[in-house]
Amino acid sequence: xxxxxQHPSRVICKSGTSVKIECRSLDFQATTMFWYRQFPKQSLxxxxxxxxGSKATYEQGVEKDKFLINHASLTLSTLTVTxxxxxDSSFYICSAGGPSADTQYFGPGTRLTVL
Amino acid sequence: QKEVEQDPGPxxxxxxxxxxxxxxxxxxxxxxxxxxxxxxxxxxxxxMYTYSSGNKEDGRFTAQVDKSSKYISLFIRDxxxxxxxTYLCALDQGGKLIFGQGTELSVKP
Numbered sequence: 001x002x003x004x005x006q007h008p009s010r011v012i013c014k015s016g017t018s019v020k021i022e023c024r025s026l027d028f029q030a031t032t033m034f035w036y037r038q039f040p041k042q043s044l045x046x047x048x049x050x051x052x053g054s055k056a057t058y059e060q061g062v063e064k065d066k067f068l069i070n071h072a073s074l075t076l077s078t079l080t081v082t083x084x085x086x087x088d089s090s091f092y093i094c095s096a097g098g099p100s101a102d103t104q105y106f107g108p109g110t111r112l113t114v115l
Numbered sequence: 116q117k118e119v120e121q122d123p124g125p126x127x128x129x130x131x132x133x134x135x136x137x138x139x140x141x142x143x144x145x146x147x148x149x150x151x152x153x154x155x156x157x158x159x160x161x162x163m164y165t166y167s168s169g170n171k172e173d174g175r176f177t178a179q180v181d182k183s184s185k186y187i188s189l190f191i192r193d194x195x196x197x198x199x200x201t202y203l204c205a206l207d208q209g210g211k212l213i214f215g216q217g218t219e220l221s222v223k224p
Contacts, residue, residue, distance in 0.1 A: 004158075032210070041123070043203060043214040044159070093158050095212075103149075104212060106158035 003027055004096050006107035013084055014115055021079045021110045023094030029074035030096035034104060035067075038091040050077045084114040118142055121204055121215030130224050134191040138204035138215045141185065147207035148180050150189045152200045153217065159203060163189065194222045 003026040013019050023033055031052050036044040048058045048069050056069035068080040077096075081088055091111050095104040121138045128134055136150075147166045151159035163178035165171045171178045179188040187204055199222050204215040 006158075034212075041217075041219075043121075043216045044212075045214075046211055049211065091156070095158075097210075103161060103164060106151075106160070108158045109156070111156065 002105040004094065004105045004107040006094055006110050008110060009108060010111045010113075012113045012115065015085055016083055018080055018082045019084055019112060021081075021092055021094075021112075023077045023079070023096070023107050025075045025096040025105075028096070030077075031074060032097040033071060033077040034095045034097075035069060035077075035079050036093045036095070038093060038109075040091075044093060047079075081112065084112070086114045088112065089114045118208075118213050119204065119206055119215040122218055123216045125219040125221060127221045127223060128194055130194060130196060130222055132194050132222070134189075134194050134198070134220060134222075136189040136191075136202050136204075136218050136220070138187050139185055140187070140206055142206075142208070143182070143185065145206040145208060145213075148178070148187050149205040149207070149212070150176075150178055151203045151205060151214075153203060154200045162202075194220075196222050196224050198222050 005024045007022045033050045035047045038044045047062045048056045050056045050069045050071040052071045058064045071077040091109050093109040095106045119140050150163040152162050153159045165178050168180050168182045175192045177190040201217040201219045203217040205212045
């Protein structure tokens with residue numbers, strides 16, 4: 001149980017384009033989903049907290065107009081990187097609040113490369 | 116000062132060795148402590164979760180928390196090549212996870 005999927009697993013795009021990443025909880029409902037970014041050999045940094053049916057809460061320094069988050073249902077949250085630039089190239093990982101409020105289950109990640 | 120400090124390694128040990136991974140933290144308000152394992156280009160996988168001082172054991176893994184010293188540890192007994200991965204400690208701050216930098220572990224056959 002507690003499986004979280006992400007799609008796509010890998011995406012390469014040109015600078016200036018927008019990219020959408022989906023995060024799904026497959027066997028449980030998640031009122032809260034989290035989006036993280038991880039640069040090579042660095043830790044996961046929380047970008048935003050997404051609550052179903054309401055606006056996402058962004059961490060300090062994360063541009064909400066650049067990283068659009070939509071949490072339309074209890075099993076799906078999307079992150080759209082708008083007007084992507086090479087410095088946005090990173091590993092994006094989502095997690096969903098599991099059955100226990102104190103645990104999160106992580107997706108496999110999406111590797112974004114912006115050329 | 117970072118909220119969570121973790122030696123990034125890399126740490127290389129022979130198969131069968133006991134591995135000790137550690138994190139220190141600065142905020143005494145943290146109540147929940149987790150260890151995750153992350154294989155290359157994959158998402159983190161929860162290994163251990165604890166909320167009190169003391170030891171918690173699960174198979175070859177033992178998580179240790181010392182709240183008075185703000186110090187947490189993960190011990191791996193009889194380490195295997197398949198344990199080669201990056202290990203991240205994480206602390207819960209009101210529902211948000213604060214991660215350490217991660218320690219890269221390599222277990223040599």
